[in-house]
Amino acid sequence: MKEIERIKNDLVIANRILAREDVADAYGHVSARNPDDPRTFFISRSLAPELVTAVDIVELDLDGNPVGSESRPLYLERFIHGGIYEARPDVMAVVHAHAEDVLPFGIANGTRLRPVIHSGSFIGAHIPVWDIADRFGDTNLLVSSVEQGRDLARALADHNVALMRGHGFAAASRSLIEVVRMSVYLPRNARALRGARLLGGDIRSLSPGEIEARDREAYGPYSTATWRAWEYWANKCGCGDLLSRPQGKG
Amino acid sequence: MKEIERIKNDLVIANRILAREDVADAYGHVSARNPDDPRTFFISRSLAPELVTAVDIVELDLDGNPVGSESRPLYLERFIHGGIYEARPDVMAVVHAHAEDVLPFGIANGTRLRPVIHSGSFIGAHIPVWDIADRFGDTNLLVSSVEQGRDLARALADHNVALMRGHGFAAASRSLIEVVRMSVYLPRNARALRGARLLGGDIRSLSPGEIEARDREAYGPYSTATWRAWEYWANKCGCGDLLSRPQGKG
């Protein structure tokens, strides 16, 4: 399989995993930067992630315009992806979704979201909360322009995840498999932290050194540990037969 | 397909979505006003929403009487629908259900239900709580007369949702697809608010301007964003093959 075809194929798996793992519902989207042209990225046309197949993947430039001719409706919030790719050359994949258990951390200011379980380490020590109202006032809360996408990207800065007040989150990573893993463990870490609050007492978060130690490990997309999760989730959502690896990563 | 047939067909989808998304269980019902005669509406005969098919749809007048000859048992609480259609000419579809995570907000007075996530904006800034005991004293809590239906409709007034103390909620909208969307996001918004309370601190609700901004947008039933959810939910509940659009809304 050619690398571009393989990435589109992996985007289908990613969409289906996010739906199956309750990260996305009718809404939410995942994209991957074009490895051959950093100024474009691949993402589904406007469609619920559960229903995405390879023919639904379109190529957009960083302003959210289709690269080829494309008459099908696009995601309104494609500017989230363009804004982050523009600001962060290191980022190769982006997820935006509304995973339910993450939402309270963008609404209440009593508990800061941070990693408390090892699988949550990848969300990073600091998770900014972006409020669209700070700069744009009363809106429909959707990131519907290049300007708003850039503002969100500024709030994300060099972090891995930004919460979006009253709306959801944006996650960015150096690979598609890693951004999916981060998006699945983000709500799980949120539930563990909420549970810890319910039990009362002091809460022990991961230390900065622990977060760094995990980042230093080889948890790349084709490491034994990461592939185990990708393979599991792909099978769970009915995409086991779509699994593939790039040449030399077998 | 004739428009009336299309509406009955959409009612089947709506019933199945409400069951699949845990808004309804054995109980709960959804109706659509007859576009050709504002004094009647379509609703299933007495049957769990999960089991409703086109042959189960009956036509009732606003007092809850069948328009044609109908010997099958009807929903006892059909007066909820009649009462709201009578009071609200703008309303074309109504849902009544007992979605579990909404119930606490009709029982405890410590936290007022209101929109805290963008997808919850459609429930509106103010959600009245109707207590059947206020006017009718000790009852079985069911809306079982024209008079009780009218009393509920008075409490709903020009809002989109009314909670019913110790019982459930009634939601009203200008279209069937929108009232289903509102009913699915109502418990999700309730969970986000409950979660925010658990985290402590101040809770940031949607501002009146944000709620209005979302109302102003074209989130009508056949807009790209709304159809995406309807299509997704219909597929999830096994009704993907029943999807249709009115002429000119392709």
Add this chain to the structure above:
Amino acid sequence: MKEIERIKNDLVIANRILAREDVADAYGHVSARNPDDPRTFFISRSLAPELVTAVDIVELDLDGNPVGSESRPLYLERFIHGGIYEARPDVMAVVHAHAEDVLPFGIANGTRLRPVIHSGSFIGAHIPVWDIADRFGDTNLLVSSVEQGRDLARALADHNVALMRGHGFAAASRSLIEVVRMSVYLPRNARALRGARLLGGDIRSLSPGEIEARDREAYGPYSTATWRAWEYWANKCGCGDLLSRPQGKG
């Protein structure tokens, strides 16, 4: 179908519903008194409710001994059923289970379980908590003798449900369909009450008059409203084809 066969058949449906609705797991059991002989009752042999079929139903006397020859292992806690049938001539069906969301109310003394939603009214205004340790000291917590079964029945007295500390609950009713309905709505009512506590403020329970008003209504097993739930749950757990009604209840 003969009435005894019909009751065994309904017991199969009841077992499967309790499993499907998360009232029972590997453990928990449901029984029906023999309408032809009030001194015996029908119940499955020792088997997870999910797996029960008609051949697994055995007939026991009120001391828990098989009426016919029976070499298969029996439920250890069959004395719960015998004890209640002995003390309560009005009771025709019993459920014992460990539905998860009911358990906390038998462990913590800060919030008394009581009906807060209309579908929970059938659990009754007062729900005693029985602690096996009060009379039997340190045990394995299981009701494993006639004496213990009688003690539990004394605590249940003329109520519909008794909680068993650190263990589960016992529910009793005049019909099998009603005791299943009560057992499904018991944890739902528990969740609504727990949710209300989380929201803070005062909690409005059903009034004694409301509970009575619902008891006065004809919510018998073959009423339109009750059958709707039984039919729905039976279909959900794959037993739709087993549904039947006694003669004259069509």
Add this chain to the structure above:
Amino acid sequence: MKEIERIKNDLVIANRILAREDVADAYGHVSARNPDDPRTFFISRSLAPELVTAVDIVELDLDGNPVGSESRPLYLERFIHGGIYEARPDVMAVVHAHAEDVLPFGIANGTRLRPVIHSGSFIGAHIPVWDIADRFGDTNLLVSSVEQGRDLARALADHNVALMRGHGFAAASRSLIEVVRMSVYLPRNARALRGARLLGGDIRSLSPGEIEARDREAYGPYSTATWRAWEYWANKCGCGDLLSRPQGKG
């Protein structure tokens, strides 16, 4: 079936049960000591428990080295198993997993995990919390050396379960079926305790005498009560046809 083959077969069932009951996800593992050679144990190669079949079972020594030639990747944390088998000759089976509702008890110090429901008694009266940082400082939190496995085993001491701070738990038992049962009821007991805290007031735990009384009972793997659960869970996860008993345990 030869006993070794039967144990490998049971390990497949155990893996699938842990996945189906949400004890494990992509991660988590279960092992059984070799009954013919206490210095080795059986465990899957690195694979999500949901996907494990008999050909994936490998034999490792207590230092985590494969007994035969084995080129497939192994679980990084196999040292958990080796460390416990080395320290505890009585232990014949070990589970390590990250069941979500157990995690908060390893993070917050306000509520000590202990048995509050009868099915939770097997986790034992005291559940130590092991923090890898106490001896190893900032790590990736994974038990990735013989030394770390031994340290965890020291914390477990003669208890049945140890929580691992910010990570998960390790459970040990005299049989595979029992360690699976304990691992399924551990999160259930955790949820019951969390729920009790939400309700407020005093919380009644199982007494030491009750825990002992349950240990004294014959809840061995082939007792009626325990087999009922194993049979149920095996059927639920699609492994009903794999069920077998050792000779003389029919």
